[in-house]
Amino acid sequence: MNVFSLLLRVSRGHFALAVVLGVISGACSARLISLINEALTREGPLERGLVLTFVGVGLLAMVTRGVTQMLLTRLNVGTLYQLRMRLSRRILEAPLRGLERVGSARVMSALQEDALAINQGLAHLPTVVISAATTLGCLMYLAWLSGRVFVGMVAVLVLGLSVYGLLQRRSRVFLQRARTQADLLFQHFDALTRGIKELKLHRRRRGAFLTEHLEPAAGAIRRLFTRSADLGMLGQSWAFLLHFSLIGLLLFAFPAWGEVDRRTLVGYTLVVLYLQAPLDTLLNLLHLLLRAGVAARHLEQMGLSLTEDGAEATPTEVPEPRAFQKLELVGVTHAYHREDEDRPFTLGPIDLTLVPGECVFLVGGNGSGKTTLAKLLTGLYWPESGELRVDGRVMTDADRDGYREYFSVVFSDFHLFEHLLGLGSTRLVARAEELLRRLRLERKVRIEGGRLSTTALSQGQRKRLALLTAYLEDRPIYVFDEWAADQDPVFKDVFYRELLPELKAAGKALVVISHDDRYFALADRVVRLESGRVVESTGMQQVS
Numbered sequence: 401m402n403v404f405s406l407l408l409r410v411s412r413g414h415f416a417l418a419v420v421l422g423v424i425s426g427a428c429s430a431r432l433i434s435l436i437n438e439a440l441t442r443e444g445p446l447e448r449g450l451v452l453t454f455v456g457v458g459l460l461a462m463v464t465r466g467v468t469q470m471l472l473t474r475l476n477v478g479t480l481y482q483l484r485m486r487l488s489r490r491i492l493e494a495p496l497r498g499l500e501r502v503g504s505a506r507v508m509s510a511l512q513e514d515a516l517a518i519n520q521g522l523a524h525l526p527t528v529v530i531s532a533a534t535t536l537g538c539l540m541y542l543a544w545l546s547g548r549v550f551v552g553m554v555a556v557l558v559l560g561l562s563v564y565g566l567l568q569r570r571s572r573v574f575l576q577r578a579r580t581q582a583d584l585l586f587q588h589f590d591a592l593t594r595g596i597k598e599l600k601l602h603r604r605r606r607g608a609f610l611t612e613h614l615e616p617a618a619g620a621i622r623r624l625f626t627r628s629a630d631l632g633m634l635g636q637s638w639a640f641l642l643h644f645s646l647i648g649l650l651l652f653a654f655p656a657w658g659e660v661d662r663r664t665l666v667g668y669t670l671v672v673l674y675l676q677a678p679l680d681t682l683l684n685l686l687h688l689l690l691r692a693g694v695a696a697r698h699l700e701q702m703g704l705s706l707t708e709d710g711a712e713a714t715p716t717e718v719p720e721p722r723a724f725q726k727l728e729l730v731g732v733t734h735a736y737h738r739e740d741e742d743r744p745f746t747l748g749p750i751d752l753t754l755v756p757g758e759c760v761f762l763v764g765g766n767g768s769g770k771t772t773l774a775k776l777l778t779g780l781y782w783p784e785s786g787e788l789r790v791d792g793r794v795m796t797d798a799d800r801d802g803y804r805e806y807f808s809v810v811f812s813d814f815h816l817f818e819h820l821l822g823l824g825s826t827r828l829v830a831r832a833e834e835l836l837r838r839l840r841l842e843r844k845v846r847i848e849g850g851r852l853s854t855t856a857l858s859q860g861q862r863k864r865l866a867l868l869t870a871y872l873e874d875r876p877i878y879v880f881d882e883w884a885a886d887q888d889p890v891f892k893d894v895f896y897r898e899l900l901p902e903l904k905a906a907g908k909a910l911v912v913i914s915h916d917d918r919y920f921a922l923a924d925r926v927v928r929l930e931s932g933r934v935v936e937s938t939g940m941q942q943v944s
């Protein structure tokens with residue numbers, strides 16, 4: 401993702417107009433210098449025409465500069481908006497495995513660090529364009545004043561910028577390294593916020609976390625940024641030196657080599673002095689643009705690793721959950737490929753059939769593959785081999801999004817949205833209020849304007865709210881991943897003996913991941929997993 405291509409995508413026309421106006425403003429600056437030069441070196445009284453031209457060019461310079469700035473600011477803000485939306489969409493389109501591999505800390509660091517660096521870089525773009533245009537205009541004026549001086553000046557500038565470029569390249573290496581360290585730092589920040597209870601309870605752990613993890617990462621970033629900034633400063637000092645050498649050359653060397661009239665001498669001294677500000681600004685801001693470039697490259701790399709397995713198509717038209725007669729998993733497999741593991745965990749090949757009104761318990765020890773199977777069944781992981789079939793039709797990549805609409809799921813690491821997103825019709829709100837009573841939460845939570853009045857509840861209560869959302873979705877298949885694990889014995893009983901049979905009676909297919917062996921007898925079928933394989937399947941397959 402290139403910063404400039406994003407900028408152009410927001411509005412090619414505005415960008416082109418801003419550049420044209422920037423160039424006009426630069427030309428006006430050069431013309432102003434030439435007018436000052438004329439006023440300084442002319443003999444006799446000032447002509448009225450010269451004064452009027454001075455005022456006119458000054459006004460034009462002011463207007464073009466202002467409009468350029470306004471246009472580029474709008475483009476910058478638009479680009480940041482596009483960038484954030486594009487990133488969010490990319491995350492939504494990325495396969496779940498890609499996101500799990502990259503990790504939430506890196507995704508957060510991209511959304512914050514990179515977006516901020518790009519924003520800062522682009523925020524200075526108007527100044528960069530205007531300074532570049534002013535420099536260009538001044539150079540053109542110099543060329544008009546004296547071809548010889550112009551050639552000398554360009555030669556010095558080329559030499560100066562080549563050395564500056566070398567320093568910048570080195571500086572970029574440090575910036576890139578600092579960006580990699582920032583990912584690590586965000587991982588530590590993630591651990592800091594999620595693990596705050598554990599850190600507070602253990603002084604030695606807290607100390608070790610600070611000195612062995614957080615400090616080295618934060619310190620490395622400080623070191624790398626300082627080195628990169630030092631190189632930037634070195635570049636600026638070099639530019640300063642060149643600038644003075646140039647004034648020296650103009651004032652002392654050029655006149656010594658040949659006859660130079662006063663007007664030319666005053667002209668190019670004025671230009672060189674005038675150029676100091678825009679050149680300084682340019683060199684200062686190039687460093688910020690460099691950082692924005694590094695951030696853009698980092699985003700690109702992250703985007704690529706997110707979608708390593710290919711981006712998923714997300715059709716805009718959301719298919720309604722449909723009825724089904726039979727859903728089959730035929731020889732499906734999934735392996736977690738990790739660089740640090742010799743033998744990856746492999747689930748399957750698994751054969752499993754679900755029909756409406758059937759309750760299947762998925763059981764097995766920790767790490768046997770139950771959640772992985774739930775992710776495969778619900779289409780969050782797409783099978784590496786084998787097939788998913790609905791009513792005999794094989795699901796293809798294009799069906800992924802529609803296939804997932806068959807399922808309402810409460811994972812053990814569920815996320816509870818405060819807003820009843822995509823569910824907020826009046827009828828649903830009435831149903832939600834009724835469900836709150838059934839889930840015994842009516843005194844704790846209210847539904848107000850399509851959102852839950854609070855989610856600051858106990859873990860068991862929050863899980864009941866997640867169940868409420870699943871109820872409201874009213875899909876044909878329900879998957880509960882250890883839903884009852886956090887419930888008190890009374891509500892556990894309500895779940896297994898009342899809620900599940902009601903869903904079953906309503907024709908829903910149920911997949912219940914459970915360690916509660918005293919309720920296994922309530923299942924139509926118990927499927928036991930061990931090391932990723934089905935080792936036992938008891939009970940009868942219902943045929944509807």
Ligand SMILES: Nc1ncnc2c1ncn2[C@@H]1O[C@H](COP(=O)(O)OP(=O)(O)OP(=O)(O)O)[C@@H](O)[C@H]1O
Nearest residue numbers: 500736738745764765766767768769770771772773
């Ligand atoms: N994100 C992941 N990346 C790599 N490997 C994973 C990941 N998640 C799970 N695994 C591997 O898959 C195996 C099965 O994990 P899974 O979560 O499916 O087990 P489970 O049966 O649901 O366990 P539990 O009862 O503890 O919830 C684990 O032993 C682990 O090796």
